[in-house]
Amino acid sequence: xxxxxxxxxxxxxxxxxxxxxxxxxxxxxxxxxxxxxxxxxxxxxxxxxxxxxxxxxxxxxxxxxxxxxxxxxxxxxxxxxxxxxxxxxxxxxxxxxxxxxxxxxxxxxxxxxxxxxxxxxxxxxxxxxxxxxxxxxxxxxxxxxxxxxxxxxxxxxxxxxxxxxxxxxxxxxxxxxxxxxxxxxxxxxxxxxxxxxxxxxxxxxxxxxxxxxxxxxxxxxxxxxxxxxxxxxxxxxxxxxxxxxxxxxxxxxxxxxxxxxxxxxxxxxxxxxxxxxxxxxxxxxxxxxxxxxxxxxx
Amino acid sequence: xxxxxxxxxxxxxxxxxxxxxxxxxxxxxxxxxxxxxxxxxxxxxxxxxxxxxxxxxxxxxxxxxxxxxxxxxxxxxxxxxxxxxxxxxxxxxxxxxx
Numbered sequence: 001x002x003x004x005x006x007x008x009x010x011x012x013x014x015x016x017x018x019x020x021x022x023x024x025x026x027x028x029x030x031x032x033x034x035x036x037x038x039x040x041x042x043x044x045x046x047x048x049x050x051x052x053x054x055x056x057x058x059x060x061x062x063x064x065x066x067x068x069x070x071x072x073x074x075x076x077x078x079x080x081x082x083x084x085x086x087x088x089x090x091x092x093x094x095x096x097x098x099x100x101x102x103x104x105x106x107x108x109x110x111x112x113x114x115x116x117x118x119x120x121x122x123x124x125x126x127x128x129x130x131x132x133x134x135x136x137x138x139x140x141x142x143x144x145x146x147x148x149x150x151x152x153x154x155x156x157x158x159x160x161x162x163x164x165x166x167x168x169x170x171x172x173x174x175x176x177x178x179x180x181x182x183x184x185x186x187x188x189x190x191x192x193x194x195x196x197x198x199x200x201x202x203x204x205x206x207x208x209x210x211x212x213x214x215x216x217x218x219x220x221x222x223x224x225x226x227x228x229x230x231x232x233x234x235x236x237x238x239x240x241x242x243x244x245x246x247x248x249x250x251x252x253x254x255x256x257x258x259x260x261x262x263x264x265x266x267x268x269x270x271x272x273x274x275x276x277x278x279x280x281x282x283x284x285x286x287x288x289x290x291x292x293x294x295x296x297x298x
Numbered sequence: 299x300x301x302x303x304x305x306x307x308x309x310x311x312x313x314x315x316x317x318x319x320x321x322x323x324x325x326x327x328x329x330x331x332x333x334x335x336x337x338x339x340x341x342x343x344x345x346x347x348x349x350x351x352x353x354x355x356x357x358x359x360x361x362x363x364x365x366x367x368x369x370x371x372x373x374x375x376x377x378x379x380x381x382x383x384x385x386x387x388x389x390x391x392x393x394x395x396x
Contacts, residue, residue: 198363201366201367202360202362202363205366205367206366208370209366209369209373212373212377261355261359262359265359268356
């Protein structure tokens, strides 16, 4: 009995860990941004800046929301895996197992067997991206519509790509720039740098354009309802009736579908780029070398 | 005089945004081609619908990138650029030797 009660209490605490960060972000947004401002398209609000030697560190809304998303994701993981058993006895364990199985299958299909350790990383990127994009449904500023956040992720992926390319040998890495003829070297360098930029801009442009178009349509509907229904008496004429419901349909596409699709594509490109940087032959050669060394030592 | 200059800046930003969105033509044609071919493939082999659809969506999203670049440039030109350009102009004017 006591054990059951303890499990329940921990469950409630974990659920609070998922929900509270978002509530805190919403409260922070309401406190710092007046509600009467109307419709405006602005960047992330800067809460405060920390003076740093090279450049001031700006703590903005997108960073705060992104931290909240991370805390909520951690809470979700702990909640899904709380009280797991060898024989699944709860729905949440089945959900957790389904997620793990799906991502493992995806990573094995796209990256090959040698990269199976990448499944948690890919899941983390996908989950972070999906939850960041969907946080706009709560009225928060989605961190994925800030290019700084996305560029951070893309640079992380770029470092991984370069690390795995260097695993094939430094000489091979340098030689790769002079393929197929040495004349192409500058183009290859530009292509290398373009990877993180294109990855981040693709995701950020999609989410930002969705946000801008939704805001513009909401503004247009407000004007239209004032024009059409402005003759209604008293406060009825002030309420923008056309803004109720219609923007939600667009939000289904721009926020939900586009956000999930872009998260999937970001994860997919991560997997493909990393596995392309370290082809199967290189891996085989490396493994053969290692086996030879082990034989020598034995 | 300065009003004319500011007007030229605003007008050129709007024109530039419009021209930047010409970039949407390419991805539109490309994605249309991709979807047409995917429909053909599904018609030929209905059992491969899932694989074809997921590959097509992936390819469409990658092909969309150039269009998104144009869109980002357009958004920046409308919402960000006029402000900074006008500031540059005002700074330049105030620094002119009298």
